[in-house]
Amino acid sequence: MGRGVLTQYAEFLPLTPVTPRITLGEGETPLVRSRQIERETGGEVYFKMEGCNPTGSFKDRGMVVAVAKAVEAGSQAIICASTGNTSASAAAFGARCGLRVIVLVPQGRIALGKLAQALVCGAQVIAIEGSFDQSLEVARGLSDRHPFTLVNSLNPYRLEGQKTAAFEVIEALGDAPDYLFIPVGNAGNITAYWRGFQEFHGREKSSRTPRMMGFQAEGSAPIVRGEPVADPHTVASAIRIGNPALWQGAVAAGNESGGGVGAVSDDEILEAYRLLASAEGIFCEPASAASVAGLLKSTRQGLSVAGKQIVCVITGTGLKDPDTAMSQAPEPTVIPPDLEQIEKAIIGTLGGSSWTRL
Numbered sequence: 001m002g003r004g005v006l007t008q009y010a011e012f013l014p015l016t017p018v019t020p021r022i023t024l025g026e027g028e029t030p031l032v033r034s035r036q037i038e039r040e041t042g043g044e045v046y047f048k049m050e051g052c053n054p055t056g057s058f059k060d061r062g063m064v065v066a067v068a069k070a071v072e073a074g075s076q077a078i079i080c081a082s083t084g085n086t087s088a089s090a091a092a093f094g095a096r097c098g099l100r101v102i103v104l105v106p107q108g109r110i111a112l113g114k115l116a117q118a119l120v121c122g123a124q125v126i127a128i129e130g131s132f133d134q135s136l137e138v139a140r141g142l143s144d145r146h147p148f149t150l151v152n153s154l155n156p157y158r159l160e161g162q163k164t165a166a167f168e169v170i171e172a173l174g175d176a177p178d179y180l181f182i183p184v185g186n187a188g189n190i191t192a193y194w195r196g197f198q199e200f201h202g203r204e205k206s207s208r209t210p211r212m213m214g215f216q217a218e219g220s221a222p223i224v225r226g227e228p229v230a231d232p233h234t235v236a237s238a239i240r241i242g243n244p245a246l247w248q249g250a251v252a253a254g255n256e257s258g259g260g261v262g263a264v265s266d267d268e269i270l271e272a273y274r275l276l277a278s279a280e281g282i283f284c285e286p287a288s289a290a291s292v293a294g295l296l297k298s299t300r301q302g303l304s305v306a307g308k309q310i311v312c313v314i315t316g317t318g319l320k321d322p323d324t325a326m327s328q329a330p331e332p333t334v335i336p337p338d339l340e341q342i343e344k345a346i347i348g349t350l351g352g353s354s355w356t357r358l
């Protein structure tokens with residue numbers, strides 16, 4: 001346990017003997033069986049808990065490879081644009097390796113926890129008065145003009161690391177599942193999972209590949225609409241992306257696997273977000289809930305998954321985005337430290353034995 005992606009999956013990664021085997025304990029995340037959501041869908045549903053990675057999102061799997069290769073190449077600075085999680089991960093691995101880290105984020109549009117992570121880890125955070133897509137354009141330009149290694153998913157090492165999550169799903173289930181539901185933003189992760197499933201296909205334990213079911217937020221759904229979205233909007237800030245860098249990868253994953261890319265509304269995302277937390281005990285960030293929202297929507301629209309194995313990728317922890325969490329939950333009850341008043345609030349009546357009424 002805790003060996004990290006570079007050591008555990010060395011034979012599947014583009015490593016050399018001198019690639020530094022850095023790790024923060026990323027990878028080897030749990031696959032947790034659903035209790036409630038599978039009752040509604042009729043399938044055998046699992047959650048791939050990528051929020052359990054060291055910085056709280058799946059980005060660590062790819063970032064550890066990208067940063068190790070940057071160090072190997074003698075780079076002293078890394079740069080990325082980010083809706084938040086990539087910057088948190090780059091800041092952490094960059095700090096670990098003594099690199100300068102520059103992150104460009106759309107101003108006011110990334111979740112508080114992610115911003116805090118990048119700042120505390122010592123990254124230079126530049127808030128761009130514009131969108132993620134504009135930030136990425138600038139980051140690419142800067143990496144062309146300066147010796148800064150770009151660690152967005154355009155960096156091929158990122159996808160190489162991220163594909164290892166597919167290996168773990170196969171390991172845990174004993175074969176690939178029938179379906180993989182996954183949120184889509186810049187489309188790196190769906191591209192990486194598809195690569196991972198294909199690489200393991202035909203080997204021991206993998207007799208099939210899953211249908212890849214990607215989900216964008218309705219207000220940020222360029223792949224579904226077939227054209228870039230100039231002003232993307234959604235409560236799921238992580239996937240508020242109007243022109244995905246790995247667009248073709250997502251389309252290919254959908255087509256080649258017999259799946260596709262669909263869209264879910266913010267209401268559907270928030271319904272899944274609350275349901276995951278209240279019925280499964282899984283507190284994820286809104287973007288992550290898009291995978292489960294996609295599953296619920298698909299089955300409600302008639303997709304029959306009875307007896308099928310389904311994996312929903314829970315890409316990041318809910319602690320990243322306290323503002324959305326608080327907006328979706330009731331205020332706590334405020335009471336003085338008085339037993340009877342508190343009892344009344346809990347049980348609804350003063351004194352007596354009211355437990356039977358609960």
Ligand code: AN7
Binds near residue numbers: 087288
């Ligand atoms: C929690 O951090 O794009 O389709 O800059 O943070 O591979 O982009 C984050 C994306 C899903 C979408 N879930 O993955 C960034 C960034 C969470 C995310 C996605 C993101 P991709």
